[in-house]
Amino acid sequence: PANRLGVQILGWGGLVGHGAALFSSPPWEGIPWSASCLTSLCKGGVAAPYPGLILALFAAALAVLVAATFMALEASSGVPGDECLLNAEDLQAWTERETLAVYRRITSARWLTITGICAIALGCGTAWLAPSKPPDAPLVRVDSPAGPICGRMTQVGGGVLRIETTGHGVTTYHIAPLNAMIQVNVVTKC
Numbered sequence: 001p002a003n004r005l006g007v008q009i010l011g012w013g014g015l016v017g018h019g020a021a022l023f024s025s026p027p028w029e030g031i032p033w034s035a036s037c038l039t040s041l042c043k044g045g046v047a048a049p050y051p052g053l054i055l056a057l058f059a060a061a062l063a064v065l066v067a068a069t070f071m072a073l074e075a076s077s078g079v080p081g082d083e084c085l086l087n088a089e090d091l092q093a094w095t096e097r098e099t100l101a102v103y104r105r106i107t108s109a110r111w112l113t114i115t116g117i118c119a120i121a122l123g124c125g126t127a128w129l130a131p132s133k134p135p136d137a138p139l140v141r142v143d144s145p146a147g148p149i150c151g152r153m154t155q156v157g158g159g160v161l162r163i164e165t166t167g168h169g170v171t172t173y174h175i176a177p178l179n180a181m182i183q184v185n186v187v188t189k190c
Helices: 002-022 034-042 050-077 088-129
Strands: 139-144 147-157 160-167 170-177 183-186
Touching: 050 088, 139 160, 147 170
Parallel strands: none
Antiparallel strands: 139 147, 139 183, 147 160, 160 170
16 A cells, blocks of 8 residues: 555656646747737737736636646546555446546546637637727827917817817817917927
């Protein structure tokens, strides 16, 4: 029994070693677009609420695939135990129980893998098809005969420039004719 327990401990050591190898290098290593894709997602390149949904799908996929990996490793290594089987009938019954347990674990690992792959596909599809966040309107300073105006340029057309200013919690829109402007400058702050 002591020797058998040592073999089982070594089997679990292999399971732990495989688990450590799973986390030793990031899964996106070597994929050139991954960093820029994740950065643009986190910086707000996709309209709300899609960034949270996409990250949740990828996190769920990672968790499910890790669970599938451990389920498959457990099926291949077995569960440590200290049963002492002295006769053929007990060995036959134990073999049948273990065979059924391995079958269940492999089946579970297969379904977890399929679920994880589907979550990745859904996350990629959502990231691909999600609407992008509209760009912020530029901040401009307009010098005109009526005086300087500084704010977000929201519309240009029809011979006018529409500028949105916000102060003390109140939003005001100024319409300035293009033919009366002296100068328009893009600024970083008003």
